Amino acid sequence: MGIKVDFKKRFYKHKNMKKKKDPSFTLDVNFEAGNELVVLFGRSGSGKTTTLRCIAGLEKPNEGKIIVNDRVYFDCNGNVDLPPQQRVLGYVFQNYALFPHMDVKKNITYGLRGRTGHEKENRMKEMLRLLHIEGLEDHFPSQLSGGQKQRVALARALAPGPDILLLDEPFSALDMVVRMKLRERIKLIQKELNIPVLFITHNPVEAFTLADKIVAYHEGAVQQIGTPDEVFYRPNNRHVAELAGVTNIFDDAMFIRHIDEHRTLFKAGDLSIISRHIDLGPGEGVSWGIRPENIILAGSNKDNIEVHENHFSGKVISIVNKGTSKLIAIGPGNERRILISEVSNKAYEELNLFQGCCCTFSFASRDVLIFT
Amino acid sequence: MIGQIWFPLYITLKISFVSSLIVAILGTLISYILARREFMGKWLIDSLITLPMILPPTVTGYMLVVLLGKNGVLGKVLFDLTGIKLLFTWQAAVIAAFVVSLPLMVKTATAAIEAVDRELEYVAYTLGRSELETAFLITLPLAKKGIFAGIVLSFARAVGEFGATLMVAGNIPGRTNTMAISIYSAFQSGNSELANTLVIVLVLMSLVSMAVTTKLVNSWKI
Numbered sequence: 001m002g003i004k005v006d007f008k009k010r011f012y013k014h015k016n017m018k019k020k021k022d023p024s025f026t027l028d029v030n031f032e033a034g035n036e037l038v039v040l041f042g043r044s045g046s047g048k049t050t051t052l053r054c055i056a057g058l059e060k061p062n063e064g065k066i067i068v069n070d071r072v073y074f075d076c077n078g079n080v081d082l083p084p085q086q087r088v089l090g091y092v093f094q095n096y097a098l099f100p101h102m103d104v105k106k107n108i109t110y111g112l113r114g115r116t117g118h119e120k121e122n123r124m125k126e127m128l129r130l131l132h133i134e135g136l137e138d139h140f141p142s143q144l145s146g147g148q149k150q151r152v153a154l155a156r157a158l159a160p161g162p163d164i165l166l167l168d169e170p171f172s173a174l175d176m177v178v179r180m181k182l183r184e185r186i187k188l189i190q191k192e193l194n195i196p197v198l199f200i201t202h203n204p205v206e207a208f209t210l211a212d213k214i215v216a217y218h219e220g221a222v223q224q225i226g227t228p229d230e231v232f233y234r235p236n237n238r239h240v241a242e243l244a245g246v247t248n249i250f251d252d253a254m255f256i257r258h259i260d261e262h263r264t265l266f267k268a269g270d271l272s273i274i275s276r277h278i279d280l281g282p283g284e285g286v287s288w289g290i291r292p293e294n295i296i297l298a299g300s301n302k303d304n305i306e307v308h309e310n311h312f313s314g315k316v317i318s319i320v321n322k323g324t325s326k327l328i329a330i331g332p333g334n335e336r337r338i339l340i341s342e343v344s345n346k347a348y349e350e351l352n353l354f355q356g357c358c359c360t361f362s363f364a365s366r367d368v369l370i371f372t
Numbered sequence: 373m374i375g376q377i378w379f380p381l382y383i384t385l386k387i388s389f390v391s392s393l394i395v396a397i398l399g400t401l402i403s404y405i406l407a408r409r410e411f412m413g414k415w416l417i418d419s420l421i422t423l424p425m426i427l428p429p430t431v432t433g434y435m436l437v438v439l440l441g442k443n444g445v446l447g448k449v450l451f452d453l454t455g456i457k458l459l460f461t462w463q464a465a466v467i468a469a470f471v472v473s474l475p476l477m478v479k480t481a482t483a484a485i486e487a488v489d490r491e492l493e494y495v496a497y498t499l500g501r502s503e504l505e506t507a508f509l510i511t512l513p514l515a516k517k518g519i520f521a522g523i524v525l526s527f528a529r530a531v532g533e534f535g536a537t538l539m540v541a542g543n544i545p546g547r548t549n550t551m552a553i554s555i556y557s558a559f560q561s562g563n564s565e566l567a568n569t570l571v572i573v574l575v576l577m578s579l580v581s582m583a584v585t586t587k588l589v590n591s592w593k594i
Contacts, residue, residue: 056494056498058494058497058498083497084494084498085497085498085500085502087498089498090498091494091498093491093494093495095489095491097491097492097494097495099495099496100514101513101514110496110499110501111500111501113500113501156495156499157498157499160499160500
């Protein structure tokens with residue numbers, strides 16, 4: 001049970017250049033998933049939507065295989081390419097794609113061909129209950145709110161009882177509160193139906209809160225597959241780190257020595273930094289990073305500093321108000337480098353910082369991210 | 373005089389209805405294919421269909437005569453097989469009306485079908501519906517305003533058709549003398565009373581039918 005995807009699709013700038021030129025973009029996807037919620041996580045244009053379209057049979061890969069629940073949907077070598085009609089899946093598009101000339105009832109029962117009127121009615125009621133949209137059956141899409149449209153689109157996709165559910169940025173047009181409610185609902189539905197759900201997003205919060213498993217994309221290639229904790233706290237490389245919201249990324253970590261079996265000391269410019277143990281030999285270099293919220297600022301008042309292995313002094317270069325929090329750019333010591341620290345509004349009030357003032361800051365060795 | 377008005381009115385409406393019916397069916401099919409398929413020589417098909425819109429009607433008429441005449445490419449086959457002569461019949465007038473009004477239908481309907489969001493069709497496919505079902509249940513219903521507008525334009529064009537019709541169907545009283553042709557011949561022969569009456573009937577008829585269709589289309593929600 002589950003889904004197994006391993007394919008390549010090449011894109012060319014000009015149609016008739018296929019034979020002569022190298023592809024301008026290659027999508028190279030390879031992942032497996034059981035009955036779990038998988039988030040395809042990446043920037044727009046990284047190939048997430050094309051992945052779903054290939055699974056649904058709306059686009060054809062150049063090579064590889066797509067298998068859902070032991071059924072071969074696509075196999076380049078075996079010459080299998082099922083049309084979308086024969087692939088048992090539910091697909092929810094980014095813009096909902098509700099049929100505007102049909103009411104909610106007709107939209108939901110559209111995929112229930114070959115069942116009696118009674119069966120259709122029952123299944124529709126079941127779907128309305130599952131998505132908490134009872135009473136909307138006679139409304140037309142134009143009369144629904146964004147969240148309601150989303151639920152109807154989900155109900156329509158789930159009504160035929162698909163083997164897998166594909167969701168393309170389903171919440172991107174919704175406000176925060178509706179988003180949070182629907183996230184919970186999607187999680188519940190996945191558990192209840194026990195089918196694989198593939199969910200596209202570029203929103204780190206959404207990826208982290210929803211996923212059982214994250215597949216991180218960058219420019220058409222899968223960079224990392226793992227649990228949210230793995231992807232967010234142990235990113236494989238700088239692309240994944242950037243996606244996961246690590247704003248402080250540097251390429252200049254030089255190994256110094258292992259402090260003990262759990263910790264390693266490295267040097268980055270003038271900074272001596274202790275991280276968790278890394279497999280490096282003398283003279284070898286890696287990239288390192290630190291999440292902005294993991295840099296703890298202490299202002300000029302050194303009394304209230306939290307004791308961490310890594311603490312430094314520096315200067316506040318600028319302060320940006322994000323509304324919900326403040327971003328503080330710090331220049332450590334005599335260095336040119338800039339570190340961004342994210343501070344809650346409340347903590348910021350207590351710190352009494354201003355542009356140009358001195359400050360101390362620290363971060364824990366376990367929060368230092370190391371990648372290649 | 374009554375007969376001189378009734379027959380042209382009758383034959384004009386008959387030719388226009390039959391022509392529009394064929395335009396509606398074939399035009400919708402052609403528009404769907406042009407809007408939704410990529411194939412070799414698509415530009416050529418598109419250009420050939422559009423051509424009568426820009427050619428002088430006499431040129432279109434001349435080409436139809438060459439094609440449909442007893443010794444023409446298609447006309448000869450038809451005559452040899454069935455003994456039917458097409459030229460100078462009301463059916464020939466239907467063909468002329470069809471050819472000149474088809475581009476209006478195809479241009480309008482193709483644009484309307486292209487404007488239907490493809491994702492609606494893709495959703496329908498993932499819900500297990502075939503392309504044919506999807507075309508009839510999703511695409512065409514959503515493009516119906518444009519398709520209907522195309523049919524109305526084609527009908528109006530057929531009613532007003534003069535040049536090509538004159539060349540393929542002539543001006544045979546009681547057989548092929550349409551409104552447009554009767555007005556011309558009444559004017560030529562100095563019968564201004566008949567010409568005036570025919571003009572008023574034609575203008576009134578056009579006005580009323582346009583008003584009715586506009587009202588109807590505006591009452592559709594989608």
